[in-house]
Structures are given as structure tokens and as C-alpha cells.
Amino acid sequence: MKRRSALSIFCMVIALSLVSAQLSVAAQISIEEGKDSPQLLTFSVPVMKANYPLYQSFLAEKGANPLGITNFSSLYSNRIVVDMVLLQQALALGGLDVKLQYYAVPNPARAIEDVKMGLSPVLGFETWKSDFDDRVFQSDEIIGDGEFLKVVVGRLNNSKYLMQAKSKTDLQKLSAVTGHRWRIDQKTLHEMGIVEIFSVSQYSLQLKMLQEGRVDFGMYEYTNIRKSMPEGLGIVPGITVGLRGTRHFMVSRLHPRGKDIFEALQRGIAILKSRGAFRSAYRECGFISPELDSWKRVFP
The missing domain is CATH 3.40.190.10 (Periplasmic binding protein-like II)
Incomplete structure (x- = not known):
């Protein structure tokens, strides 16, 4: 009898959960x-x-x-x-x-x-x-594909390599950081031929790694990064990267x-x-x- 009662209670909980889920959707209209x-x-x-x-x-x-x-x-x-x-x-x-x-x-x-x-x-x-x-x-x-443009950002004092970059070949010699969930950015970096790519969970950690010189560059939306550029970092002048994929x-x-x-x-x-x-x-x-x-x- 105890087993049967427990089973009945379990079934009732499942039924109530399904009803609740349906109501939550309906409540949005x-x-x-x-x-x-x-x-x-x-x-x-x-x-x-x-x-x-x-x-x-x-x-x-x-x-x-x-x-x-x-x-x-x-x-x-x-x-x-x-x-x-x-x-x-x-x-x-x-x-x-x-x-x-x-x-x-x-x-x-x-x-x-x-x-x-x-x-x-x-x-x-x-x-x-x-x-x-x-x-x-x-x-x-x-x-469209390649229309989502990002600028290249790194340490301003990295003038010998990064800040003088003019081509994909120049960037291939350097290391990059990107977001853990930024799959399209990761794909684009791989297709560019960047070998050393660091993927981190937090945006703030990306910027910290750049500031500390643990990685050479990251790619960011121009408007966003320009409004809140961290101290010591800057945009590589004259070049952009188009992300692969459509939105x-x-x-x-x-x-x-x-x-x-x-x-x-x-x-x-x-x-x-x-x-x-x-x-x-x-x-x-x-x-x-x-x-x-x-x-x-x-x-x-």
C-alpha cells in the first residue's frame, strides 16, 4: 500500500508540473x-x-x-x-x-x-x-557573411608587432583571446590561421589578459570597445575583421x-x-x- 501511495503522489507531481509549464507559456500571452x-x-x-x-x-x-x-x-x-x-x-x-x-x-x-x-x-x-x-x-x-565587423585590440606598447599589423599574415604570428561562448569568433580566428587562441568565460578576463600582456590581441565591436577602452589598450589602426556567418x-x-x-x-x-x-x-x-x-x- 505504501508503494502504491508513493506512486500516486509521484504521478500527481508530474501532472501538476506539466500543467504549470503549459500555464507559464499561456501566461505570456x-x-x-x-x-x-x-x-x-x-x-x-x-x-x-x-x-x-x-x-x-x-x-x-x-x-x-x-x-x-x-x-x-x-x-x-x-x-x-x-x-x-x-x-x-x-x-x-x-x-x-x-x-x-x-x-x-x-x-x-x-x-x-x-x-x-x-x-x-x-x-x-x-x-x-x-x-x-x-x-x-x-x-x-x-x-550578411563577413558584414559583422570587429576591430583588433591589444596593448598600445606592443608597437613592434601588433600595432603595426596590416594583414592577416601579420596577425597569424600573434596570440588571440576570445569568449568561451563566442563560437563564431573562434571559428573566424581558426579560419584566419591564428594558431594560439585562448578562450575564457568572462569578458573582463579577456581584457585583463590583454592588459597584462599574456595574450596579444582580441576582436571587439568598434562602438562598444571605443566607449569603454581599458587603460593601456588601443585599437590597431587601419584594419578590421569580418566574422564568418549570417545573422x-x-x-x-x-x-x-x-x-x-x-x-x-x-x-x-x-x-x-x-x-x-x-x-x-x-x-x-x-x-x-x-x-x-x-x-x-x-x-x-
């Missing part, structure tokens, strides 16, 4: 009363915690309505903030009247997993093609409204691309920097 739309669908969408406050400050500066923003020049703007705004504009242009309610997660891996599990219908930013699997839809290309928006196949969102998103992306909206916004936020237009892309 809510009806919000509004003046313009009496039944506005609201979806919870993950973004990295570092970008969430920037997005809030950006909206406050631009007038709060993301659908009306056409200029992305701001101290609070970056590539992710642009994605968060243009994602909403694409859905609206695609004919889907919804509100995206962003929530903060620690890192991109967590955000991607939430979408793959169907806990959220769409990722709040574009991501690498290699992140996709059969649980998600892949949007049309947002950033796309990710939509969950497991979410109840995933297919509707994906179809609307595709229509909206096509309209935005025909207007040059992505490239214009990326240039205004600094992701595509006019300062780098004349620099030599040493790879690919």
Missing part, C-alpha cells in the same frame, strides 16, 4: 486594454540584461513609442537596441498588432533557450545562423503563436530592407561606423 487597440496581444521577449536599461533610456529619449522611431543616433543606442526597436516595427508592418514586453536574462544563450523551449515566441535580437535548430524558424538574413531573427515553432509571428516578421523585414532601414539604423547607432569605411578588411 495577455490582453492589454489600450486606446488604440482594445485587444492588444502582449508577448514576453528575452534580451540581455546589459541592454535592457539602455533600451529603456533610448525610448525615454526618443518619445517612448518604438513604432515611431526613425533616427537611432543616441548615447543609449547600439546594435541590440536597434534590433529591439526594428523587431517591433517589422511585426507591425507585417500586419500583426502586438506589444513586445522585454525581460532581462543574463546572456544570449539563456535568451535563445527560452525561445527554443517555447517560453517566448521570438528572440529580441538577431543571432548567428549556427544557433538555429528544428525547434525554431529562421528569418531572412539581417546581417537572423529567431522565432519559436513551439510557441502557440510562433507561426503567425514568423509570417508577419518575414513580411515586415522585407519592407524594412526595401527601405534600407536596417543598414541606416546600424550606421546611426555606430555598429556600422563610417570611420571604418576606409579601413582594410583583412578577413575574409
